[in-house]
Amino acid sequence: MSADFLYGIEVIINGLMAGVLYALVALGFVLIFKASGIFNYAQGVMALFAALTLVGIMEGEVPFSHLINAVFGTEIHHFGWEVPALLAILLTLVVMIFFAWAVQHFVFRHLVGQEPIILFMATIGLAYFLEGVGDLMWGSDIKTLALGLPQGGSLWVEDITSGLGGDDFYGFFIDKLDMVATVVAIVLVTGLILFAQYTKQGRAMRAVADDHQAALSVGISLNFIWVLVWSLAGLVALVAGVMWGAKSGVQFSLSLIALKALPVLMLGGFTSIPGAIVGGLIIGVGEKLFEYMIGPMVGGATENWFAYVLALIFLVFRPQGLFGEKIIERV
Amino acid sequence: MKLKQLAAMALTATLAAGVASAELVIPDLSYRTGPYAAGGTPFSDGYQDYFNMLNARDGGIGGESIRIVECETGYNTEKGVECYEATKGEGALIYQPLSTGITYQLIPKATADGIPLHTMGYGRTSAANGEVFNWVFNYPANYWDAASVMVNYLLEENGGDLSGKKIALIYHNSAYGKEPIRTLEELSAMHGFEFTQLAVDHPGQEQKSQWLQIRRERPDYVLMWGWGVMNQVAVQEAANIGFPMENFIGNWWAGAEHDVTPAGAAANGYKSLNMNRIDANLPVFDDIRTLVHDAGNAAGDGSNMGSVLYTRGMYAAMLAAEAIAKAQEIHGVSAVTPAMVRDGMEALEITDARMEELGMARVGPAFSVSCQNHGGSGLGIVQQWDASAGNWVALTDYIAPDMSVIQPLVAEDSAAFAAEAGIEPGCL
Structure with missing residues (x-):
């Protein structure tokens, strides 16, 4: 097989892996939109905040230490202990659940019945607030995520595939971190589907997603379900923050990963978990293949805009996205 | 009222004139x-x-x-x-x-x-x-000095001859990132190295395509014009594909401690320019x-x-x-x-x-x-990251750029x- 053909396959494989990472971000948007009709602009910042909190807890940092030191003239930065990764993840989840409760209690409970654009604006405010709180709590420096996740290309894959082509083919490159992300994403999506299908809370969540009024009439607490949904979005944000943070360190640009989720949502629909996954994969493969085949002819850096072009093409033919609920207006 | 207006006007005029404070x-x-x-x-x-x-x-x-x-x-x-x-x-x-x-x-x-x-x-x-x-x-x-200092350093490393070498520039796809291209094109023609360019879109969180291309084309050296998250991701991706870090050189905005620490030991050997020695x-x-x-x-x-x-x-x-x-x-x-x-x-x-x-x-x-000359001498050093010690080590003294190329530009x-x-x- 020619090297060009094999490298094309390598690009597709890596596109699929990148798509999984995009889907991880998009999942959080879908969960909240499906249950409450809110497009959560803060999802990217939630990923950042979750990752910052995880590192802060693991390293035993004192939250708000800069503020405390400035007000009281103290010099405290660390508790003097380090927290094992698993416990730190659990504690971070507790923080994200508290955040979900606070969001519901202090913001959205007061906005029930408001127009979607008002709710969207509220999430913009929430994003900036959370970014500021994250900065105050943990500082703005770049943090290393020491979870021991594997990094680098898989030599095993490279070795067993290097014989497929000639001397100018060096075997397939597959990042071990991307492999881990794929496994984690599969586990996460399976867990979410099982939770939604087979637990009481999951069924209540689906009922709320289908019809708020009907769910209320059978005694389902909207408040509880929305806290639950925001908590699940917090869990997804933590996973996305960890996977992206492992590549670049945990830093404030993590909040921009939300930009990668938008074309995925346009393509997969705002209300479908499978849509987020398939949309992520299509965007990942599409943008990488375009960059590989057309990028060199037009100066490269095509991925950001091509993802949106691809999503727009799908949008023209299926405005609700590939897996979104069909919009039927009856007069 | 008139007096207040006059006072306000006088104050504005004073500020506008930039009178010594x-x-x-x-x-x-x-x-x-x-x-x-x-x-x-x-x-x-x-x-x-x-x-x-x-x-x-x-x-x-x-x-x-x-x-x-x-x-x-x-x-x-x-x-x-x-x-x-x-x-x-x-x-x-x-x-x-x-x-x-x-x-x-x-x-x-x-x-x-x-x-x-x-x-x-x-x-x-x-x-x-x-x-x-x-x-x-x-x-x-300035940037053009930096590009020339990098090439002069590589010339020094290669016995004064870069002909036939492949040098890639990975750059932030912005006015900043594009600054060295013209200079490097001139230097490529002058010294006979093959010059390729790889643009990375803002913010630079995702660079897989660019590094797969580097892996395919195997340039001898990769130069980087990055800032922010682009630097950390590039260093990690270079390590991921096994690119020799000593052949990867960032400019002076891609050579801070936080650019390399997230990649841990994998960043060892990465080089960058610096306009200011650290001590x-x-x-x-x-x-x-x-x-x-x-x-x-x-x-x-x-x-x-x-x-x-x-x-x-x-x-x-x-x-x-x-x-x-x-x-x-x-x-x-x-x-x-x-x-x-x-x-x-x-x-x-x-x-x-x-x-x-x-x-x-x-x-x-x-x-x-x-x-x-508002640009100074244009000198820069090359430093290398020592991951085990957690610090930058100056590899060279101040290197001069090639003003015969830069001045006409x-x-x-x-x-x-x-x-x-x-x-x-x-x-x-």
């Missing part, structure tokens, strides 16, 4: 928040701590105290311009925008307002021609520690002292302070105006002896500024700007 106002267009805060914070800490140290130790500069006016830009061009507009009326003497995007917007504004800009190692490269850019200074070095034991740090940090007046938490970008911020502040002192000397007054500071910048002469006297021996090279670009802006080149 009783204190030296120096705005700090910082970015301590947002995606680029990790780079902006240490620079701002160093910039402010140095001025605060001068206030505490010397009572300011020439007997005039310094007042720092900090304004958060978030590395956002619109906010940067707002900061400029909001602070210039306070009697601002000199601006250090720390952003190429903000610099491009401020060049016409600062020129019209008569306030000097110092864009140290960034901004518009052809501003080195002071006859066109009377109010803009980019000493001690944790500089005597000036003792003064800053004692007079600023211990007195509770540090701009940050003190943890950045000695880092690459803290040292660069401090170096920038020192160059501003020296220019102000020069302006005071030239004009014989201590309360200088922005126009006088511009004169001081244009007459600036930094010697090794003066650097030592300031407690910053060898932090920057010796250079002088003139009307024709500066002349050509500045002439085009002058024609476009209707500027008659000349000295003030």
Whole structure:
């Protein structure tokens, strides 16, 4: 097989892996939109905040230490202990659940019945607030995520595939971190589907997603379900923050990963978990293949805009996205 | 009522005329928040701590105290311009925008307002021609110098011959990232190396395609023009594909500690340029520690002292302070105006002896500024990251750029700007 053909396959494989990472971000948007009709602009910042909190807890940092030191003239930065990764993840989840409760209690409970654009604006405010709180709590420096996740290309894959082509083919490159992300994403999506299908809370969540009024009439607490949904979005944000943070360190640009989720949502629909996954994969493969085949002819850096072009093409033919609920207006 | 109006008008006229104030106002267009805060914070800490140290130790500069006016830009061009507009009326003497995007917007504004800009190692490269850019200074070095220093270093490594070598540039797809391309194309033609370019879109979180291409094409060297998250991801991706880190060289905005620490041991051997040598034991740090940090007046938490970008911020502040002192000397007054500071910048002469006297021996090279040359000497060093020790090690002394290549480019670009802006080149 020619090297060009094999490298094309390598690009597709890596596109699929990148798509999984995009889907991880998009999942959080879908969960909240499906249950409450809110497009959560803060999802990217939630990923950042979750990752910052995880590192802060693991390293035993004192939250708000800069503020405390400035007000009281103290010099405290660390508790003097380090927290094992698993416990730190659990504690971070507790923080994200508290955040979900606070969001519901202090913001959205007061906005029930408001127009979607008002709710969207509220999430913009929430994003900036959370970014500021994250900065105050943990500082703005770049943090290393020491979870021991594997990094680098898989030599095993490279070795067993290097014989497929000639001397100018060096075997397939597959990042071990991307492999881990794929496994984690599969586990996460399976867990979410099982939770939604087979637990009481999951069924209540689906009922709320289908019809708020009907769910209320059978005694389902909207408040509880929305806290639950925001908590699940917090869990997804933590996973996305960890996977992206492992590549670049945990830093404030993590909040921009939300930009990668938008074309995925346009393509997969705002209300479908499978849509987020398939949309992520299509965007990942599409943008990488375009960059590989057309990028060199037009100066490269095509991925950001091509993802949106691809999503727009799908949008023209299926405005609700590939897996979104069909919009039927009856007069 | 009339009296109040008259007083307000008089105050406005006074501010507009830039009459000498009783204190030296120096705005700090910082970015301590947002995606680029990790780079902006240490620079701002160093910039402010140095001025605060001068206030505490010397009572300011020439007997005039310094007042720092900090304004958060978030590395956002619109906010940067707002900061400029909001602070210039306070009697601002000199601006250090720390952003190429903000610099491009401020060049016409600062020129019209008569306030000097110092864009140290960034901004518009052809501003080195002071006859066109009377109010803009980019000493001690600029992007084109950096590109040439990199190639000169590689020439040195390869026995003076780069013919047949493949050199790739991975760059931030912005005005900043594209700056070295023209110079590298010229140098490629001159030295016979094959030059390829790989653009990375903002912010640079996703670079898989570019690094797969590097893996396929196997260049001998990869040069990088990155900033923010692009740097950390690039270093990690280079390590992922097994690219030899000693053949990967970033410019001086891709060579801070936080650019390499997230990749851990995998970043070992990565190289970058630096326009300012770092040394944790500089005597000036003792003064800053004692007079600023211990007195509770540090701009940050003190943890950045000695880092690459803290040292660069401090170096920038020192160059501003020296220019102000020069302006005071030239004009014989201590309360200088922005126009006088511009004169001081244009007459600036930094010697090794003066650097030592300031407690910053060898932090920057010796250079002088003139009307024709606002760009300084263009020298830079190559440093290498030692992951086990967790610090940068200087590999070279200051390397000179190839001015025979750069000068014609500066002349050509500045002439085009002058024609476009209707500027008659000349000295003030």
